[in-house]
Amino acid sequence: MSDTHFGFQTVDESQKAQRVRGVFDSVASKYDVMNDLMSMGLHRAWKAYAVAVANLREGQSVLDIAGGTGDLARAFAKQVGPKGTVVHTDINEAMLRQGRDRLLDEGLVLPTLICDGEKLPFQANTFDLVSVAFGLRNMTRKEAALAEMNRVLKPGGRLLVLEFSKVAQPLARAYDWYSFNVLPRIGRLVAGDAESYRYLAESIRMHPSQAELKSMMKSAGFGHVDVHNLSAGVVALHVGIKC
C-alpha cells in the first residue's frame, strides 16, 4: 500500500477516503452556513464565475462531481433547461441528502447519485461538461479521477475544476494566519468541529499549485487547459478541453 496525505498527516491510501468521509459527515448540516461565514460570501462569486465560464447551452448534459449541497448543479440546471441533464453526484450520502433536499425545496428534481469521482459509473463520451468544485483536493488518486473525468466527457467537452489554490505571495502570511487561527475557531463555534476546518486549511496547502494541476490535467488527456486565478489565487478555475 502507498502513503498519501490527509491534511498534514501521512496516512495509508486505504484510509484517506474514510477520514474524508468523517469530515463531511460531521459538517454536512452546517456546510452552507460555514461556507458563507468562512469565505465571507466569496464562494458564491467563485461559483458564479465558474457558471459564467461554463456558458452551457439548452439541452446540454452535465456531470457535477463532489456536488455536495448542489450550488453548481442548481445553476447548471437553469442553463441547460428542461431538455438538458445535470447529474448531481457525491461520494458522501449526508452531503448529497442536504443538496437533494435543498434542490427539491426549490422545485428542482435532478438525477442524484452517490458516486466516487475516482471510479465514475458512466460510459465514455457521455457529457458535454464535467465539474468538480472544491472536491478534487479531497480525492486520494487525483490522477485517476482526472482520467475518469476525461473518459466520460464527449470529444470537445470541458472539465471545470474549481479549487483552492496557491495564493499570491504578498498575501500568504495573512492568509495562513486566517486559515490556521480563525477557520478552526469558526468551525468550533458554528459546527462544533474545529478539526474538520483544520483539515480544510491543511488540505489546501497540500493541494497541487495552479501549474502542477494544469500539468496533471494535460497528462490525464486534456489537450488544452486554461487557468483563471480568482481572489489572487485563493481559488483557481482550471478549464480543460478534451481534444
Ligand SMILES: C[S@@+](CC[C@H](N)C(=O)[O-])C[C@H]1O[C@@H](n2cnc3c(N)ncnc32)[C@H](O)[C@@H]1O
Ligand atoms: C468542500 S465539499 C464541496 C461541495 C460542493 N461542490 C461545493 O462547492 O460547495 C467537497 C465534497 O467532495 C466530496 N468528495 C470527497 N471525495 C470524493 C470522491 N472521491 N468522489 C466524489 N466526491 C468526493 C465530499 O463528500 C464533499 O461533499
